[in-house]
Amino acid sequence: MSTFTEFYKNYPEWMTLQESDSDVVLTSRVRLARNIENTPFPGWAKKEVQLFVLKQVKEALNLYQPIKEGQSFCFDQLDTIEKQVFVERHLISREHAAKGANAAVFLTPNCDLSLMVNEEDHLRLQSIQPGLNLDKALDNLTATQDHLEEALSIAYHEKLGYLTACPTNLGTGMRASAMVHLPALGILNELNQSLNAMNQLGLAVRGLYGEGTESFADLYQISNQSTLGEGEQTIIENLNRVLKDLIKQERQARLRLLENDPYKLQDKVNRAYHICCSAYLMTSNEALSLLSILKMGVSLGFFNEVETSDIDLLLLNLQPAHLQIALGSKLSVDERDIIRATKVRERIQRIAKPDFSIIKLPSLN
């Protein structure tokens, strides 16, 4: 077992990497649900059965180099806040964090692969890649799947595919998703239209600490809903097509803002920057929406020597559990607002003020 302190110090590698479409797509994630044959699913299993599953998985992974070299945590060694840090880093699900001592997570050294044990299913394998890289995320899981299928009796039915606790995951057991940043579509009030179109195509849309249009972080997770009747490649191809179109829509929206409403754009970015540099109190929602604007400013080239992933890392460090761990004590709501403002101020003050020289402002006469 590994120590939490060691884990906390190092960010997952994919959080710090920049890809060509990182201006819109933060990360791509593929998650596979797997279970052991003839063994009650975690939600229906007695404690002893859950423990036996954990033991079997542990033994299977002991022989698997990429995981052996990484870190692993049983939930009996983590408190609620520490588990929450894994959730905020997207390495385990919120549902998994709610599980008791018989749950565990196994990670590769760079955290591109995580394996949740005794979540809703016995096993949830997850791979995360920066940018739009769903194919790579799926490929990344192949060797692990091969190994697990050799070492364990994975529940599988020739017609129904991989058998999962919830019938919504049946078949491939695969949920492929991308986290997208859509501030300009939000500002232009075109967000609901774009997101509804996703829904029409059978994709699920979920806001991530983002509420609707202009407020909060403008981050959305887009994923497939159907897991049966289509192969993994087909599901990912469909998602890729839709996401590439969404990237185009958001980029065009940013350009339209730049061309049609440069004063509004400049005003928003400049205000966001100066509030971040001077605030002494900042609520979570305010931080999310200001940093969302700054992030768009970074991708439009207004800030030199900063990358969008720098803003993402700051966002991560403002999350409740990260704030609490960093300060080492439980914080009141007011204290959080002070600490949050301090963290934002200290980080953003190190960035030079926005340079809008690429914008040609129209004459107002």
Next chain:
Amino acid sequence: MNCDKCQQEASVFFTEVSGDKVNKKSLCESCAQEYQNNTPNLPPFDQLFGEVLEELESNEAFEYSEEEAVVSETSVVCPECDFTLQDYKATGRFGCSTCYPTFKHILLPKLTEIHKGSSHEGRVNHRVLDRVNHAEIIEELTRELERAIEAEDYERAGELRDQIKEASKQASEQQ
């Protein structure tokens, strides 16, 4: 901003789009956990099994197919894990992998409501692949054996018989 359910500070925000409706929720950590645990991934239980269970509960006998007798399905229990459909209603999840063949006749007609199809098109489990490979190997060896016998190459035929025996043994070990 306060949690929609209690008065603690909200830290988790959901935006769910279904059809034309955009649903926004602001929840605190503990209410969010509860919300997610009680919200199966989509669609909810009602859509999937609601009607079926209602009919079953009103104690109407149900005829599923010609081979299957008329039974009161609400009393069917999974032989592996003692799971019943009533339990599904409470949890929104099945009990174990054997529940699928157990409740297949109720589940199968509903699958296309939540999925693009009703049969698996994706990756094939390695064990099944191995089984298929063994079957193919045995078939191939048998054809070769027939040819060897026809050619009266009895030494070769003996070798092939041993190989077939070995392959069958491996195949049955994997069952």
